[in-house]
Amino acid sequence: MDLNPPQFSRFVHDGLEIAFFDEGDRSGDPILLIHGFGSSANVNWVFPGWVKALGEAGYRVIALDNRGHGASSKPYDPSLYHPPQMAGDAAALLSHLGIGDAHVMGYSMGARISAFLALGHPHRVRSLIFGGLGIGMVRGVGDWDSIAGALLAPSLEDVTHERGRMFRAFADQTKSDRQALAACISTSRDLLSVEDVGRIEAPVLIGVGTKDDIAGSAQELAALMPHATALDIPGRDHMLAVGDRVFKKAVLEFLAEVGRR
Template sequence: MNLNAPTFSQFDHDGLKIAFFDEGEPSGDPVLLIHGFASTATVNWVHPGWLKTLGEAGYRVIALDNRGHGASDKPRDAEAYRPWVMATDAIALLDHLGIEKAHVMGYSMGARISTFAALANPERIRSLVLGGLGIGMTDGVGDWDPIADALVADVIDDITHDRGRMFRMFAEQTKSDRDALAACIRGSRDLVERSDMGKIDIPTLIGVGTRDDIAGSPQELAALMPNARALDIPNRDHMLAVGDRVFKAAVLEFYASL
């Protein structure tokens, strides 16, 4: 087994083909990984070392390419990307693999999808790790319309919005379908009610970089939940926190404590 080059498979759900990998220790506790906006399972979880870290710790490591991303199908309708709709892809993958219950870890948009999955199917989720998204889960993370506009702009030189330019460059680097991503960002921004966060009693770890200007406070989000704790990932911004060793060590410690 080559942890650096996972083999992807596909399954059908909601009229779409969804790509995923299933690696690590086959008999280990399953961990389902849900990546962030404009990323892929490989970019979010393999390159930063999560597959290697979790696999070597004895876990079965599963990750999907969210619809609109990577090798999965890419609808152009924003309604196809509502977070509760995308959450059904994750639960359907557990069904496809015959997994009754899994640890679920999401980063950024993946954290939002994970939260909607936990609200709809709490019995399927053993624990939650929410990375790269704090109180922005309930309060919003700013105006993302300029990012959608940047993704579909004719030329990158026309983009004056700094964050829009950053995501456009990232999308080009990952050779993403920019029209699908624009639809995704317009459809996937639904917030979670603060009262609904309080209904999630699944053990939860919320990790956010101390230089992350998108996520919002992890402590404020954890305070809304009955069984959550916050982790500051030192000196990391939104893009770099995901692979940080402090984050990885905290997740392994969190899992070991359950």
């Protein structure tokens, strides 16, 4: 398997077209990949080598473009971007493919969506991998209201907020629909309670870069769950941790261990 974009298909859920791909060995254990805010299945999973690594390890690799992102529908109504609704797209994709349950891996916003998937549809989730989001899943990840403003500004030069500039530049680079992203960022940050997190029974791996100033502590989040392990991704920030070799190695070892249970 290479790093070229795979062929995408589409299905309709909740009145929206959701784009996805289904790659690798159809007889292998399925793993569903859920990307982060402002990203896409290609940007988060194909180009950093995840689809290649997981496919070569024998997994059936499935990924979707979240609503508002990539090749999926891009509504401008903020009420359509709460995490339970986005998790519903992921569950519906598994149903569309006739898959009962899968390993689920999410990065940043995708990790939050994965957690809501595990809570709302626990029978669909064999194991969970959270990347780029630790205790921020419970406590929040700081001031993100400025990001919506940055996305809607006339140009990058008009944005002075540092984090806003980072996400605006990323949105411009990926040629994203900035109005859809602004709607998404306003409602996709629903927090989980300590009690919610404690109800996640699946085995969990939480990987956060040691230079990530967004995610919050992986160790603190892991301590709230019955079957969770924290992983430090050395020297990586929020944008660079996703494709890190240490992270990939740990994920493959975690999946192999879960598969032996």
